[in-house]
Amino acid sequence: MVSNSQDTYNSKPSLRASVIIPTYNRARYLFDTIESIAQQELSGDFEIIVVDNAPSSALKSQVENLGARLPASLRYVPEPRSGLHHARHCGARAAESDILVYCDDDIIASPRWLEALLAPYRDNAVACIGGKCLPRWETPPPSWLASIPEGYFSLLDYGNDPLSLPDDKMIYGNNLSVRKQVLFEVGGFNPDGFGDRRLIWYRGDGECGLQRRLRAKGYKIFYAPGAVIEHRLSPERLTPERLRRRAFDSGIEANFCYYRYQQPSLGRLAVYFFDRATRYIYHRLVKRIVLERKPEEYFLRESINAAFYLGQLLHTLHLLRYPALRSHCLRENYLD
Template structure:
């Protein structure tokens, strides 16, 4: 295997986001590292290779940028393609609707250097770039649903239960290779019809199981577009349902073990609703308060979990 020629690779995987994609690319090309120390790889999953080539031509003048049109759909597959093409030992993934701070790559690389070979994954702060005013019903506790990540002001190792997000996450490529790359059965395919996710969580879990460390660096930061279409209660309920599916696929034994607790949580929520709303209707009604809406979204997640695991309801005697 040839020796790496770059310190770090920024990878942007995209699907028909030509309105926002140029901003992501420009931010990746405007990093504080010397241009010969890093590269930018774009993997375009869009269905039209001619259009993809036309978009790529706008960036042809940048010697450290490579553009690949990948016909096989799926975010996980695109991420694997980017990692396999990388000419560096580290790949940092940036969403096509995000904007990286100028010191993004510099801090990711420094974090890997600080903690040494045992560190396999680094995630950074993700600030919201609001496409519309934040709704009053959207509590801080639910910001993770729109990929807001903030674990504080210090660079540090993360413990169990602490997570980083795919909009801003970096891996040692040998660690990805050792665990079999991203699972292509997880992650989104095509546009927004499916919200299947958890692919980066699944691969990080496998890396951790082999002893790899995960760190957070607040200065390795990006801004991430929050589409106005996501700032509706309908979208959050849908997001919760798909998260339940994603989590079940990632660890079915764990979800199965919690099916009774999940169903009890759903019943607890429904019993607090008006009698006419103690059906699926109660999981779909608009809520005015942040705490009530958060409880409803949790009930949606638990309902899907329980249904996937198999309900076993009995009449009370």
């Protein structure tokens, strides 16, 4: 059940939701996202909060000008600290509703997205709700894309039936809502992506970390199939180079989880380093030789696997070298 303790942050019960859109130098898509949300078929009021993780006066002015002509309340909030988790928490603190709705700045929301996303909160044990994320291809996808896991594009479809999610299923942060009080009660989001790539070693499991915290406290996570968004996928996101970078980042995230939840000794971590190195070499070199007569898509898949293990390998090396990174991975929460 949801705690009855008072939230330390202001809220307006009359607002059904605060929609929070973290953004980082992507105004190209942001305003289409805002327009699709502002036109929601929702009984009741809601607000939209744009959290700028690369604050600029130009974007602030554009958001304020757009807000003057939209039917929904629209606010601009700057968050200069690099990191998606900082932007998400900043938006939560600024929000005036008891229900926080998170989406990315490159999605298009279906007209009844919010209505479907909010309805399951009638059950007080439900603390977090997500929905479908379908692709909106800007160009026809290449044929080899079928061999790439949908998670690389933040796509999600658990079917057409409402579902209380088991522990092995997660929802993505591009279509996620959570009770504000509960978010702060459990400790918020874990680190996620960083606009500043120099901070990439501090990446973590983001919304998956939040969902682990929620489940540890006994809260339900719910899938609402009617809460549909489309994720805009541009041609530049479908290149082998971009997919390898995504795999590299995923390797760092997986390594964060290994260290945070397994808490290996330094000796065990050193053994793990050599294991990751072996896997990287296998996928980078050996399988390429074995598969030399296979179609090109096999080479692409193996290069993506190699990038994943390279991310794990290098993150493990940083863990071995830097006590501050080890401490970062084991923090109780990342709210500050």
